[in-house]
Amino acid sequence: MLYGNNESHKHGTTGQEWGEKDNSMDILISIFSDYGYLAVFTMLLLCGFGLPIPEDITLVAGGIIAGLGYADVHTMFVVCMAGVLIGDGTMFMLGRIFGQRILAFAPIRRIVTPHRFAQVQEKFVKYGNWVLFVARFLPGLRSPIFIVAGMSRRISIWRFLIMDGLAASISVPVWVYIGDYGAYNRDWLLHMISRGQTGIYSLLGLGALILVIVYLRHKRSKKM
Numbered sequence: 305m306l307y308g309n310n311e312s313h314k315h316g317t318t319g320q321e322w323g324e325k326d327n328s329m330d331i332l333i334s335i336f337s338d339y340g341y342l343a344v345f346t347m348l349l350l351c352g353f354g355l356p357i358p359e360d361i362t363l364v365a366g367g368i369i370a371g372l373g374y375a376d377v378h379t380m381f382v383v384c385m386a387g388v389l390i391g392d393g394t395m396f397m398l399g400r401i402f403g404q405r406i407l408a409f410a411p412i413r414r415i416v417t418p419h420r421f422a423q424v425q426e427k428f429v430k431y432g433n434w435v436l437f438v439a440r441f442l443p444g445l446r447s448p449i450f451i452v453a454g455m456s457r458r459i460s461i462w463r464f465l466i467m468d469g470l471a472a473s474i475s476v477p478v479w480v481y482i483g484d485y486g487a488y489n490r491d492w493l494l495h496m497i498s499r500g501q502t503g504i505y506s507l508l509g510l511g512a513l514i515l516v517i518v519y520l521r522h523k524r525s526k527k528m
Contacts, residue, residue, distance in 0.1 A: 352391020
């Protein structure tokens with residue numbers, strides 16, 4: 305174990321979840337410490353391709369190795385942003401280039417199951433292009449949303465990158481810099497990861513409220 309090992313006070317299901325995240329984090333820290341930026345970048349690409357490893361833990365682990373002196377935290381942030389956006393953009397472009405044919409590819413069928421496809425279609429109807437922003441905070445639906453968005457061919461790559469980039473500019477720095485700051489204090493770090501998740505969802509809620517207010521005012525002004 306390469307960073308602070310204070311005993312964590314965790315109980316029940318939450319304790320089990322954090323235990324699993326702890327184990328994943330330790331493995332990632334070990335790999336990232338040996339192979340640096342390239343390993344972080346590659347892992348984030350794989351996360352974008354649907355690898356069942358939490359992206360937040362990958363980002364935090366990247367921040368931790370910076371805090372331990374294996375990397376520069378600002379460079380790590382840039383590398384993480386690149387890995388996240390290129391991974392997401394690849395899934396979008398695969399959908400755009402191959403369209404419905406991509407569903408014949410077995411690994412993609414495992415990601416875009418009929419149930420998930422229906423969920424994604426429902427969210428596009430409900431939220432429009434803003435679902436691309438929200439997708440960053442929906443781990444199970446992120447890759448299917450990006451693939452289906454590409455398949456629709458109604459969204460340009462630039463609009464996709466802007467929406468996804470806005471969301472990434474919220475989540476990526478939070479996780480990377482928390483990892484850097486808490487590299488030597490596991491208890492504090494796990495607590496802040498939990499708070500970071502709450503904070504991000506609070507920002508999303510505030511953003512949604514602002515959008516609703518703007519929409520209602522625009523609608524009202526049209527009627528007048």
